[in-house]
Amino acid sequence: MIIKKVLVNFLCCFIPVKKIRKQVRKKFLKRNKVYEEEKKVSSGFVSAQAFIDDNVEVGEYSYICPGSRVFFNTRIGKFCSIATDVTIGASLHPLNFLSTHPFQYSSFYMGNEVNIGFNTFPETIIENDVWIGCHAVIKCGVRIGTGAVIGSGAVVTKDVPPYAVMVGIPAKILKYRFNEETIRRLLKTEWWNLPKEKLEKLPFSEIEECLKILESGE
Numbered sequence: 148m149i150i151k152k153v154l155v156n157f158l159c160c161f162i163p164v165k166k167i168r169k170q171v172r173k174k175f176l177k178r179n180k181v182y183e184e185e186k187k188v189s190s191g192f193v194s195a196q197a198f199i200d201d202n203v204e205v206g207e208y209s210y211i212c213p214g215s216r217v218f219f220n221t222r223i224g225k226f227c228s229i230a231t232d233v234t235i236g237a238s239l240h241p242l243n244f245l246s247t248h249p250f251q252y253s254s255f256y257m258g259n260e261v262n263i264g265f266n267t268f269p270e271t272i273i274e275n276d277v278w279i280g281c282h283a284v285i286k287c288g289v290r291i292g293t294g295a296v297i298g299s300g301a302v303v304t305k306d307v308p309p310y311a312v313m314v315g316i317p318a319k320i321l322k323y324r325f326n327e328e329t330i331r332r333l334l335k336t337e338w339w340n341l342p343k344e345k346l347e348k349l350p351f352s353e354i355e356e357c358l359k360i361l362e363s364g365e
């Protein structure tokens with residue numbers, strides 16, 4: 148892996164366009180996998196015993212605790228906290244076919260010819276600064292808005308608005324972290340995209356002060 152990394156990085160030096168360089172690195176240097184030991188991922192980490200499928204993106208500073216599983220075709224934004232034993236984006240099966248079994252759209256089981264399509268993994272999106280509590284389940288294809296909190300044990304079956312606190316089965320809105328105006332202002336700042344040097348100086352526990360600084364663009 149180290150040799151591959153060195154080689155890809157070396158060859159990338161000869162690609163003049165930054166965007167293409169980034170795409171090549173992304174394609175050949177996959178970082179999100181099943182880890183036997185804790186691994187750093189984009190300044191965050193995926194714990195040992197967490198399972199991360201192919202085609203999963205984990206944004207900067209996000210972390211995923213042991214026992215959690217993130218299925219295929221999931222995007223996780225920055226600064227997300229994912230607790231233990233969380234399931235995100237488990238596959239769909241058809242409810243209105245002859246059977247719910249995948250043999251009907253995958254040749255894997257019977258070696259049969261397959262001519263029916265079924266989208267098993269619609270994209271699941273966890274935006275930024277989302278906290279997901281222990282044992283929560285996030286249905287495949289759902290979008291969880293920035294700043295949302297998913298209570299422990301919740302089963303999220305529908306899209307979640309930004310900064311909503313969700314609990315229960317099926318998950319319902321318990322409350323919002325902030326009032327409507329504050330949420331609007333927070334989303335506008337897109338603070339999660341700021342450089343580390345700016346972020347670390349903010350008075351985190353004083354939300355109004357934070358917003359004033361962020362809005363002043365200082």
Ligand SMILES: CC(C)(COP(=O)(O)OP(=O)(O)OC[C@H]1O[C@@H](n2cnc3c(N)ncnc32)[C@H](O)[C@@H]1OP(=O)(O)O)[C@@H](O)C(=O)NCCC(=O)NCCS
Pocket residue numbers: 228229230231279280281296297298299300301312313314315321
């Ligand atoms: C969702 C959560 C953030 C809410 O915290 P809170 O704002 O302090 O909420 P409260 O404890 O005041 O509870 C408010 C109400 O929601 C209910 N509630 C709280 N968490 C709940 C949950 N996970 N599932 C169902 N109901 C829940 C409470 O029973 C209470 O109901 P009531 O008003 O009928 O009495 C918190 O309970 C939670 O689930 N945290 C996740 C913890 C975790 O998994 N940590 C992992 C570490 S990374």
